[in-house]
Amino acid sequence: MTETFRDARAPIDALRKRGRNLTESFFLSLIRLLGSVGALILFAILFFVAYNGIHILSWEFITQPPLDAMTKGGIFPVIVGTVLLTMLCMIVVMPIGVTTAIFLSEYAKPGLLLKIVMMSIYTLAGVPSVVFGLFGLAVFVVTLNFGMSLLAGSLTLAIMVLPYIISTSEEALKAVPYSFKEASLACGATKWQTIRKVILPTALPGILTGAILGTAKVSGETAPIMFTAAAFFTTGLPRSVFEPVMALPYHIYVLATAGTHIEETRPIQYGTALTLIVLVLGMNLLGIILRSRQRKKRAW
């Protein structure tokens, strides 16, 4: 009786199982497809910009200033502007960011104060970049009277990237094993000596990786420097930090939207975009490789 019953159900079970396998493979393939869209977009844009920009890039292009109302020549001052903005920004943000991370991982006691600090960093990370631009305009350009300048732009960028530097540095500090700290304290070192001689050196590679990734982020930002630092055109290189600078992202924006020679400068736009992408993604890749190496090399 049961034997015949099982026989009668067998084909239905088989069908059901097959149906389930079909749904399984259908949805898993769908996930594979949808999950690859982001990567495909990246490669499509990369390919497109590289294809159109590669023949513009030349030694002359990156070492000459713009000529003939920017329709000819290179982007040397633009590259220098971006490099100066990012370097000054990192010089300002690294000490503050790392010290805040030390505060969070070593000194802060659990309580309301720590909660407020964490919440502020978290909120700061979500503030739109154009709002940082407004803040930089109101504080650095107007109130502190720096004017549209390299200094004002760098400080604005520094505030924008601060939460990122804090969180990467904190992660690096927290990855230092507790036993290192205990060993140092047991040798009679004070807390500060332990931080300076043991924790910071051990965490340094991680902190630097965060700095590299932060630099990549900063150098591609446009909105924060639009009203604080970026100039449409400057003659020559900036002579002091109180002068406006040209910058790669702003240069792309201006040439592509505001000029009277939008079509004429198209090659320069592609060239500038490619330069920016190579700079940003190059640093990004460097940071990612360094980070994964550190994770593998970690002996503890």
Added chain:
Amino acid sequence: MRWQTKEKAVERIVSAVGLFSVIVLLLIGFFLFKEAFFIFYKIGVMKVLFGMAWYPTYEPPEFGMFPLIMGTVAVTILTSLLAIPLGIATAVYIAEVAHHRVKEILKPVIEMLASFPSVVLGFFGMVVVAPILSNWLSPILSEHIPELLRSTGIPLLSTTVADFFYDKLFIASGLNISTAALMLTARAIPVISSIAEDALTAVPRTYREASYSLGAGKWDTIWRVVIPSSVSGLSVAVILGIGTIVGETMIVLMVAGGAAVIPYWIFDAARPMPAAIAAEMAEAPFRSLHYHALFGIGAILFLITFGLSLLSDFISKKYRSVRIGEKI
């Protein structure tokens, strides 16, 4: 005694610097609202927020932000429709489905997309996506398809549906909220997927093993076990993704079309709030009403993202308590 004083001094300095971000956040709020106050005071909060006309350079000027707010709302909704499924699918792919080797490539690629300069995304939208939409997609949708439908002679299909295609799917300009949404999707996918991936990996392995041992397949386990138990983490990802979309400036500035009118259809142009600030700040005379109005927009953006941050923080705290209780 000397080292103790030094230790104390160091602790004081480090703690003081630790408060820097709190001070910065307060300063941002203070300066935004200080500069924004005047427009709300002079024109009136309701008239600014719900005024239908944004003509800041006319005489007399009008500062109704409603079209700009609706521009942001429209772009955000359109982008969410694309970016939330794609972002979460990316996270599921990386965390659950992908082979180890695929994962090792896909993860850094998505991370690189996250730091891809948004000005280049905007540029790509302008020179590639917009022309494709207006020169290639528009003729197909609004000419060839209605023609084909009309020629079939089937009732309804050859009339109403054909008219719909003819009227509604004509794309006058490639610079519209759909193009903006497409490019914003590229911006939002990595944000959503990186947070969602953390949420998915936080689901204990025992849950998956229990599901497999009951005979469930991979997809069943993902759909009925992993996603439901990480739903709060996933919603944090979605909220922060929306925050990114709302605040993203360069893309909407370059490809949303720039018209300060309420968009009623997916191919209408709009001027979302960040685009208005970025486009007009350079021409707004210092401390003029226009200048204060742009800070007013900035203050609203700040409040929105602040609210989204608080909300996501609240949800992720709640989520942790659920995980400790093991309620599932």
